[in-house]
Amino acid sequence: MSVQSITKRPFGEQIAGASLEDFWHPVAHVSEVGDQPKAFTLLGERLVLLRDAEGVVAFQDLCIHRGVALSLGSVENGRLSCAYHGWTYDRTGACVHIPQLGEGAPIPRKARIVKYQAVEKYDLVWVALNEPKWDIPQWPDGMWEDPSFRSHAILPKVWKANAGRAAENAADLSHLNHVHKDYIPLHDGPVIHRHEVAPTEYGLTSVYQDAGVIWEWQIHAPFTVIAKKTGLPAADPAGSAADGQPVPVMCWAAFHSPIDEHHTRIFYASSRNHSLDMSDADFDGELIQLVFDQDQVIVESQRPEHIPVELREELHLKVPDAIAMGYRQLLGKLSKVGPYLP
Numbered sequence: 001m002s003v004q005s006i007t008k009r010p011f012g013e014q015i016a017g018a019s020l021e022d023f024w025h026p027v028a029h030v031s032e033v034g035d036q037p038k039a040f041t042l043l044g045e046r047l048v049l050l051r052d053a054e055g056v057v058a059f060q061d062l063c064i065h066r067g068v069a070l071s072l073g074s075v076e077n078g079r080l081s082c083a084y085h086g087w088t089y090d091r092t093g094a095c096v097h098i099p100q101l102g103e104g105a106p107i108p109r110k111a112r113i114v115k116y117q118a119v120e121k122y123d124l125v126w127v128a129l130n131e132p133k134w135d136i137p138q139w140p141d142g143m144w145e146d147p148s149f150r151s152h153a154i155l156p157k158v159w160k161a162n163a164g165r166a167a168e169n170a171a172d173l174s175h176l177n178h179v180h181k182d183y184i185p186l187h188d189g190p191v192i193h194r195h196e197v198a199p200t201e202y203g204l205t206s207v208y209q210d211a212g213v214i215w216e217w218q219i220h221a222p223f224t225v226i227a228k229k230t231g232l233p234a235a236d237p238a239g240s241a242a243d244g245q246p247v248p249v250m251c252w253a254a255f256h257s258p259i260d261e262h263h264t265r266i267f268y269a270s271s272r273n274h275s276l277d278m279s280d281a282d283f284d285g286e287l288i289q290l291v292f293d294q295d296q297v298i299v300e301s302q303r304p305e306h307i308p309v310e311l312r313e314e315l316h317l318k319v320p321d322a323i324a325m326g327y328r329q330l331l332g333k334l335s336k337v338g339p340y341l342p
């Protein structure tokens with residue numbers, strides 16, 4: 001199988017001058033956002049999220065009056081009320097009530113809070129701090145919405161690590177037979193086969209064959225790793241392809257949300273068209289918790305904490321580290337990323 005054809009301009013040619021604020025980032029699992037305000041942080045910006053009758057809403061977590069965190073407040077009649085003096089904001093961010101002013105008194109026009117775009121996708125809440133220049137990463141082949149697949153996302157982990165380091169770890173083939181040798185090793189053993197890494201309109205991709213499966217890796221700039229695993233018909237233990245059944249396919253994604261330059265929320269989600277009668281926890285939910293714990297110790301120990309994007313920094317092996325080298329070169333093309341990347 002060859003790397004998928006490139007139909008649009010490679011991402012690396014599109015991003016000059018882009019900043020991390022120009023992307024959608026996942027911030028919360030949908031179950032973490034309810035009808036009362038809750039605090040999150042994205043790229044060092046404190047956010048308050050809530051859900052009203054029309055959907056999720058994200059604001060800067062800062063009351064315009066005296067700078068109190070609005071996440072300390074409460075929602076009444078669908079409006080967010082500040083815990084300090086009760087100024088109340090509607091879903092557009094406009095202040096609609098100031099208890100200390102008499103009934104009918106005009107509300108200053110400047111009395112409004114900063115609102116951010118927020119949407120739900122893949123059971124996660126995504127926020128863009130600027131007008132987003134790129135779409136949320138696309139799940140391969142529409143599997144997430146496909147009723148013949150079972151899909152789920154688990155609650156995030158928080159690592160004391162830079163998002164670039166964490167994302168590179170998620171795409172690192174070389175550590176599977178070392179760190180995770182008891183859980184998710186490559187079946188062909190620790191030697192990494194040659195695999196082409198190609199630029200795409202969203203970042204980069206690579207196809208890796210291991211025993212009876214093909215892995216299609218995608219890195220969506222800046223911090224999403226997607227891996228689609230397809231069973232080869234000849235090696236399918238159930239022989240399902242031969243009797244007209246679909247080839248087993250499983251796809252997972254690790255979405256890395258930069259809380260700040262030193263902390264990352266990591267969301268895992270997956271889709272599968274087999275093992276449909278297994279619970280999500282039994283299929284991969286519990287396994288992923290163990291695997292993430294193994295990775296956390298490793299990645300939190302990395303120094304420098306920021307991922308070096310110049311290839312002359314750190315040492316690389318041409319074949320085993322091919323995806324990582326491509327990823328670092330991609331990140332190196334991003335500018336205006338402040339302290340989050342070197």
Ligand code: FES
Nearest residue numbers: 063065066082085
């Ligand atoms: S600080 Fe929010 S109402 Fe005064």
Ligand SMILES: [Fe+2]
Nearest residue numbers: 169175180295
């Ligand atoms: Fe790992």
